[in-house]
Amino acid sequence: MADNLLEMAVRHLGSSGLGALGNALGLPEGKSESAFSTGAAxxxxGMLNKxxxxxxxxxxxxxxxxxxxMDLSNPADIFTSPDKMTSLQEVGGNLVESIFGxxxxxVISTLTxxxxxxxxxxxxxxxxxxPVIMSLVGKLVKSKGLNMEGLAALLLGQKAxxxxxxxxxxxxxxxASNLDELAERTVVETTPRPTGKVRSEPPPAKNSGWGKWLWPLLIALGVLWALNMCAKKERMDDGTGAVITEQDEVIVEETPPTPDTATTPVPDTTEAPAATGDFGQQFRDYxxxxxxxxxxxxxxxxxFPTDGSMPNAASLPDVQTLIAIMQENPGxxxxxxxHTDSDGDAGAxxxxxESRAQAVMKMLTDAGIDASRVTAVGVxxxxxxxxxxxxxGKQKNRRIAVKVTTYEQQ
Structure with missing residues (x-):
């Protein structure tokens, strides 16, 4: 059964925290828990909708x-301190703005x-x-190592x-007209990537009776005719009067040649990624x-997983560092x-x-970085x-890389 975030939140606040919250907001006596539960729900x-x-x-x-x-270990202490309440509501205001837009x-009018x-x-x-709900979600994300798909499943589990x-x-x-409609919007996974050539049209339906043997028979006859034509000797004029005779033998399968190290192209090292280490320090030094x-x-x-663009939670600190660097350097x-690995169709x-790059770009723009300063490119x-x-090797090739396009020190 999915974690009940409402129950967890009420339990975390406790009677002392709920009492302090009621006093801080001037709620009627005995109404603190129901009011908080309505606000948290x-x-x-809103998160399910987003x-x-x-x-x-x-x-x-x-x-x-x-x-x-965020330190919400002692809710009662926060709710009784004007300074801490102001700080908490500033954080909460940003969260509400991002969730509901x-x-x-x-939404506030409805709650009122x-x-x-x-x-x-x-x-x-x-x-x-x-912030109380988001803090609990953050703890579950960290403790369970949830990625975007896992977070979607967690949110869907809150419906009941x-x-x-x-x-x-x-x-x-x-x-939305009902909660089920709202839940149906939630993204759980990305569309799987095809592992071979993409069919341009659906496979033919199965035939019954003699018809199911017709196409295999025609195909077999076509193959025999092609092999027969290839085996024939044909005389062709190459323009000089010489005669070119085609080979009688039909090659069905050819073993790939062993790679020749003398002719194998050497990867271009000018585009090599930075050495493994602290991204923020390396990028600032650069x-x-x-x-x-x-x-x-x-x-x-x-x-990233092989077929999707959903990063796990541990992947995000570097994105946050990049946001900070962009904020520090407006120019x-x-x-x-x-980048992807080589499995599957090249077009896919x-x-x-590109979708992975755009997802990271969206994280930056959602954090306030002007979209004109960021481009997303699929390689x-x-x-x-x-x-x-x-x-x-495939895991390393499934990556997101940052390159500087312009930089003006200010």
């Missing part, structure tokens, strides 16, 4: 990972009407519920727990170096390059690598950094 419904796109799900995973830094005002609170108190309640807690009218504010190599790439520590513009690899399997014949 509203937050979870998980309707891969970029939204990535943003939620990023927020959950960052929430690990332009629907925020309508449902609980009979003033608009300011309903807003404060939502701003408190959001919030069904009777969400305020009337909330779903219509989120553009920017500080006036003679930096413009072609150098910096791989982010992001790992910096970058390209995010997506190209699309997959596919064209630039491997490791041997694609091993699983370890």
């Amino acid at each position: 509203t937050v979870l419904a 998980a309707g796109s891969e970029s939204g799900l990535g943003t939620l995973l990023n927020m959950a990972t960052k929430s690990n830094s 332009d629907k925020r005002e309508g 009407n449902s609980l009979g609170l003033s608009g300011s108190k309903a807003t404060s309640l939502l701003r408190i519920a959001a 727990h919030i069904k009777d807690k969400i305020p009337p009218g909330l779903l219509s504010q989120l553009g 920017l500080a170096n006036a003679s930096r190599d413009p072609n150098r790439e910096f791989p982010l520590n992001i790992e 910096l513009a970058i390209a995010i390059e997506g 690899n190209q699309k997959l690598s 596919g399997s064209a630039n491997p950094v490791a041997d694609n014949s091993t699983e370890e």
